[in-house]
Amino acid sequence: MNFKIRAATKEDCKDMSRMIMELAVYVKMPDQVKISHEELQRDGFCQNPFFECLVAEIPEEHKSKEGFTVVGYALYFYTYSTWKGSTVYLEDLYVMSEFRGNGIGTGLLSKVAEVAKKKKQCVQLQLSVFDWNTPSRDFYAAKGAQDLTDTEGWHFIRFDGQNLDNLANEAPKD
Ligand SMILES: CC(C)(COP(=O)(O)OP(=O)(O)OC[C@H]1O[C@@H](n2cnc3c(N)ncnc32)[C@H](O)[C@@H]1OP(=O)(O)O)[C@@H](O)C(=O)NCCC(=O)NCCS
Secondary structure, three states: OOOEEEEOOHHHHHHHHHHHHHHHHHOOOHHHOOOOHHHHHHHHOOOOOOOEEEEEEOOHHHOOOOOOOEEEEEEEEEEEEOOOEEEEEEEEEEEOHHHOOOOHHHHHHHHHHHHHHHHHOOOEEEOOOOOOOHHHHHHHHHOOOOOHHHHHOOOOOOOOHHHHHHHHHOOOOO
16 A cells, blocks of 8 residues: 655644544553643644654545544654663554554654664664554564563553652652
8 A cells, every 4th residue: 555654743643642542442541541632732843842753644545434644653752771872762653453464554663763763873762562462562573673571571660640749759859
């Protein structure tokens, strides 16, 4: 299938928001999505954006059942490894179910790698995937990714809500 991958613009945030929810439904956690398309616009398209995003677009004649032509996205940002240096973190990779298996996911993933290498000289691309999401784990493995939980035993740790507030409130005063 003919598709184009391009940098997302502010005008894509409604499509991104829709697909963020679709991905959350796919991973069975739709109630966790708190971000609106306005917040995506604010956070991704300001002077110092928190993230970058690529979208996959198909021609009008192949639009989805509901009439969408933006059918996939990859949202990522830059982090830093004190061992290896600049790193790109792939927060989301998603292709609408009716368009999977056409090379769009591979195209998005490769483009993220290309952009990160060219723009920030990244030496690593990292992401998290649910244990049960075998199709996606297989997809990444087939592209050469290593599973760090298997090989190095890493756990993915988070502070949020009251626990984050508690930490911040306990900070030493200046
Ligand atoms: C993972 C995903 C982005 C791949 O996108 P895609 O456009 O189907 O990928 P491609 O067409 O480039 O590659 C398809 C390959 O992935 C495999 N695959 C993984 N999940 C698949 C799915 N749900 N449907 C179809 N193929 C899938 C296929 O077996 C195929 O392998 P092949 O190249 O050996 O034939 C897409 O399946 C998806 O959005 N999945 C649901 C969301 C998700 O799990 N995202 C990753 C979260 S970390």
